Amino acid sequence: KHLADNQLLINRYSINVVGKHPTISYTELRTLVKPNPNKKLFFIRFKLWAYYRYKNKQTKFNSWLNKHFGEEPSFYNVITLDEITHKMGRYINNVGYFHSKVDYSTKFKNKVVNIKFTIHPSEPYRISSIKYDISDTLVKRFFYEKIKNTLVKQGDIYNAYTFDDERDRITEQLRNTGYFYFNRNYIQFVLDSNLMKHKMNVDL
Numbered sequence: 126k127h128l129a130d131n132q133l134l135i136n137r138y139s140i141n142v143v144g145k146h147p148t149i150s151y152t153e154l155r156t157l158v159k160p161n162p163n164k165k166l167f168f169i170r171f172k173l174w175a176y177y178r179y180k181n182k183q184t185k186f187n188s189w190l191n192k193h194f195g196e197e198p199s200f201y202n203v204i205t206l207d208e209i210t211h212k213m214g215r216y217i218n219n220v221g222y223f224h225s226k227v228d229y230s231t232k233f234k235n236k237v238v239n240i241k242f243t244i245h246p247s248e249p250y251r252i253s254s255i256k257y258d259i260s261d262t263l264v265k266r267f268f269y270e271k272i273k274n275t276l277v278k279q280g281d282i283y284n285a286y287t288f289d290d291e292r293d294r295i296t297e298q299l300r301n302t303g304y305f306y307f308n309r310n311y312i313q314f315v316l317d318s319n320l321m322k323h324k325m326n327v328d329l
């Protein structure tokens with residue numbers, strides 16, 4: 126009853142990834158969805174009720190109650206949904222599913238809205254080959270001593286986050302062997318997928 130005619134509350138989000146793609150994390154996708162719907166207690170948005178209850182009665186005590194027990198309304202906003210869709214698309218690219226389609230649908234009822242995000246992943250890009258270009262022979266020796274621990278492997282689906290973890294792994298290894306000032310920015314990955322069908326060559 127406190128909402129204006131042009132205001133709608135977000136009731137629920139859902140995310141659907143079409144097909145089975147174990148390298149796509151629902152947990153990571155959910156972190157991209159903001160704002161969260163107002164919390165419910167026994168089907169009642171108690172914190173939202175408290176927000177409106179104490180909002181218009183400006184006393185120090187009511188301000189304290191609102192701060193600790195109230196919760197601002199989570200309003201439906203098309204611009205925000207477009208931003209979330211863009212972020213999901215960027216995440217899907219980062220885990221190897223380039224040129225995938227991400228969209229959303231909405232259902233409205235009694236001034237609340239349910240929102241469903243749907244992801245149609247493309248065929249993922251896989252690592253076809255890996256080459257190492259290390260000019261310093263001593264660094265090369267230390268590198269190959271731990272090559273069995275590499276996180277980037279031939280045949281794996283491309284994953285930008287795994288590449289970052291690999292840079293950290295190599296950096297830690299070299300620092301532990303005496304290269305105290307070695308920096309992860311000294312490590313670069315060059316990717317080439319030109320004229321290759323959903324495959325890429327990797328040069329480190």
